[in-house]
Amino acid sequence: MLEQRDRAHRSPINLSEAIIPGLCAGCGARHIGLCDALADEDLHFLASVARQTTVARGHSFAIEGDSARYFFNINAGTARLHKDLPDGRRQITGFVGPGDFVGLAADDRYTFSAEAIEDVRLCRFDRTELRGVFSRFPALERRLLDVASHELIVAQEQMLLLGRKSAIERLASFIDGWSRRAILCGGGTDSLRLPMTRTDLADYLGLTIETVSRALSALRKQGVIEVTPDHNISVVRPHALHDIARAGA
Amino acid sequence: MLEQRDRAHRSPINLSEAIIPGLCAGCGARHIGLCDALADEDLHFLASVARQTTVARGHSFAIEGDSARYFFNINAGTARLHKDLPDGRRQITGFVGPGDFVGLAADDRYTFSAEAIEDVRLCRFDRTELRGVFSRFPALERRLLDVASHELIVAQEQMLLLGRKSAIERLASFIDGWSRRAILCGGGTDSLRLPMTRTDLADYLGLTIETVSRALSALRKQGVIEVTPDHNISVVRPHALHDIARAGA
DNA sequence: ATCCCGCCTTGATCGAAATCAAGCATTACC
DNA sequence: GGTAATGCTTGATTTCGATCAAGGCGGGAT
Known part of the structure; x- marks a missing residue:
């Protein structure tokens, strides 16, 4: 090697x-x-x-x-x-x-x-x-x-996400997946860097920026995630996040 | 061979x-x-x-x-x-x-x-x-x-269809694609056999059966397609159908 | 410093599609 | 033939997310 x-x-x-x-x-x-x-x-x-x-x-x-x-x-x-x-x-x-x-x-x-x-x-x-x-x-x-x-x-x-999931489920799915990817790549489990803007997120999840923002707020109010001042994210309750993403599996 | x-x-x-x-x-x-x-x-x-x-x-x-x-x-x-x-x-x-x-x-x-x-x-x-x-x-x-x-x-x-297209654009896209597939496979250009139910269509296009039905009616009223008594379809104006599918390209 | 601009958040209103509901047509089964 | 089941259409109402609107925050340029 x-x-x-x-x-x-x-x-x-x-x-x-x-x-x-x-x-x-x-x-x-x-x-x-x-x-x-x-x-x-x-x-x-x-x-x-x-x-x-x-x-x-x-x-x-x-x-x-x-x-x-x-x-x-x-x-x-x-x-x-x-x-x-x-x-x-x-x-x-x-x-x-x-x-x-x-x-x-x-x-x-x-x-x-x-x-x-x-x-x-x-x-x-x-x-x-x-x-x-x-x-x-x-x-x-x-x-x-x-x-x-x-x-x-x-x-x-x-396709399942875009065709059948609600706004909050889409956000939860994205953050869940993105954090797993970060963990696999050796990143720390605490703060999750999001290099994309809210507009990108909206265009990825089939939503508008306002809905993305509201869904993030909802997840924050539920104590599932925290949003850092620089608009990054930290996952507080990964299991709860995953449950929302899978629509209560 | x-x-x-x-x-x-x-x-x-x-x-x-x-x-x-x-x-x-x-x-x-x-x-x-x-x-x-x-x-x-x-x-x-x-x-x-x-x-x-x-x-x-x-x-x-x-x-x-x-x-x-x-x-x-x-x-x-x-x-x-x-x-x-x-x-x-x-x-x-x-x-x-x-x-x-x-x-x-x-x-x-x-x-x-x-x-x-x-x-x-x-x-x-x-x-x-x-x-x-x-x-x-x-x-x-x-x-x-x-x-x-x-x-x-x-x-x-x-993904583009599910994330960004309207109900009627989704139906038009599906019929357009399905008819091209049928033509490629040597099928006649007149009547298009749809082996799937409206429920299948809805689950494919991220809609409900009612919306699928209404969108088909709308396309029919616009003279773009005809719906045969056995729920199959015939494309009357392929070009118009394609335009709707591509959102007026 | 001040202004501007991009980006984000939150609130108010609107609208497209979902949901609820009824009825019709065709087929399947006794 | 009668009846139930399945699948489709259309109408009335509701809802979730889009759109419209206003304001906050932070960084960069002048």
């Missing part, structure tokens, strides 16, 4: 970070994990199809309808994926962070837009050349199938 | 139908398409991990929470995939027909239930043994990744 990291540093991009994101060791499904020994020629090959870039907060690195040339792996920061209706209505389909992939759900053209909500560092792959990567690293394709399957599970859970 | 079909008939299951569903030749993404020549030993191997079954209307062949032993390929009939909340609220995440796969979005346990809404014929694979199938037929894994990607696109489109 360390030997591999050394080798990676010799290549133009930091492959150990790009291909084997080390930040979230506990996240399981969110990593490629090309952990086998890599020959130098393999590294050069990977470096030839990948490229590390930085995207500043507020900027998009994929736009719905554009030709889908690239596939991305997030190394640092948070981005939102969204779809828009012509009249401005917006649905955020997910937030992605370190270790996550962007571009799996793409045809010829992107069917979503991706925008950095914090400064984002990412690794960019040419999608055509990625095919070649697959034949050289079959484990990668296997891994991507697992990732895609997992994303399908998450997407279906979100 | 014909030679392959002949060979398939020698095996215990009808592989040409099960693995290469022939019913919907125009559907593209929905087929595995193991179109390369198959050796006899390959056929025997496939037959050893697959099994053809019939599921009667109203019966489930996968239940949320159960150990996810099997992966399915639908050969005939229609099924609904759904998730339920403890208090009875239900979200249908999709309808599947000939050529579709069920069980991609599964972990250790099913995260959805699958129920036949017509008599269904399907081909059942043991998910553990499927891993072995992958190493023998790498093209299959590639194909499943494509299928999973396509399902992700559809799921995200459905």
